[in-house]
Amino acid sequence: MKCRAGIGAAMAAACALAAPALAADGDAARGKRLAYTCMGCHGIEHYKNAYPKYSVPKLGGQSAAYLEAALASYQAGARWHPTMKGLASTLSAQDRADLAAWFAGFRVTPEAKGPVGTAPEAAAACSACHGVDGAGTLPENPTIAGQHADYLAQALDDYRLGRRQNPVMGGFAAALTRDEIAALAAYFSRQRGLVTPAFD
Ligand code: HEC
Numbered sequence: 001m002k003c004r005a006g007i008g009a010a011m012a013a014a015c016a017l018a019a020p021a022l023a024a025d026g027d028a029a030r031g032k033r034l035a036y037t038c039m040g041c042h043g044i045e046h047y048k049n050a051y052p053k054y055s056v057p058k059l060g061g062q063s064a065a066y067l068e069a070a071l072a073s074y075q076a077g078a079r080w081h082p083t084m085k086g087l088a089s090t091l092s093a094q095d096r097a098d099l100a101a102w103f104a105g106f107r108v109t110p111e112a113k114g115p116v117g118t119a120p121e122a123a124a125a126c127s128a129c130h131g132v133d134g135a136g137t138l139p140e141n142p143t144i145a146g147q148h149a150d151y152l153a154q155a156l157d158d159y160r161l162g163r164r165q166n167p168v169m170g171g172f173a174a175a176l177t178r179d180e181i182a183a184l185a186a187y188f189s190r191q192r193g194l195v196t197p198a199f200d
């Protein structure tokens, strides 16, 4: 339900009842202003993290629920990246929701649908949550379609080695070989999905 300015009286009453849920709603316009700090890294195509060297992840079109959860897990220390931990620790729950709303608003509307190329065998274990084409089957499951291959490989390695903590992905990543990680990262990065966000 959209609860914004200019809504009718009946809708306003319904929105008043739904007030607790509304607090978690992201304000994309405010998120855009907050995102100025982020775009020096996330807004530059192919920008690389220095040590270890891998691409800064694409956030454009990512699921809002996942973006919020990701920022909260940096804050909670479940992910190792020092800069992201530092930045996330300054954000309130409302900031996270607003930023997530703005980044999630980037949509690619591909003309063609369906997976690009043939999925590697190991992808069978991923499709229930991420979809055959990596688009994600539920809001809490991130879109991995179109993400940079070297970031996907880094993330899977981090789960495997326990540097990134998540009970679900820890188990799946631990079962993968290096070759499977490389094949999965290459396949999902080729799918239509995430984009690098840009200010209009
Ligand atoms: C100095 C560069 C830099 C800045 C500035 C920066 N980020 Fe990041 N961000 C990164 C890198 C590198 C990663 C990948 C870290 C990792 O491997 O965990 C990342 C990861 C993330 C992720 C996780 C993505 C995923 O797919 O799980 C989110 C969400 C995120 N950043 C949001 C933000 C927001 C919001 C801001 C601004 C408040 C911001 N970042 C500012 C470099 C940066």
Ligand code: HEC
Pocket: 057, 069, 070, 073, 122, 123, 125, 126, 127, 128, 129, 130, 140, 141, 142, 143, 144, 152, 155, 156, 165, 166, 168, 169, 172, 173, 184
């Ligand atoms: C049961 C559901 C489920 C299955 C099956 C699953 N994932 Fe995930 N995946 C998740 C969730 C939930 C997250 C977010 C975890 C977090 O917050 O770190 C995630 C995160 C990821 C990420 C990090 C994305 C990012 O933006 O940082 C990658 C890469 C990934 N999964 C790849 C895979 C691959 C490859 C497989 C198959 C081998 C797989 N997943 C199987 C649910 C699943």
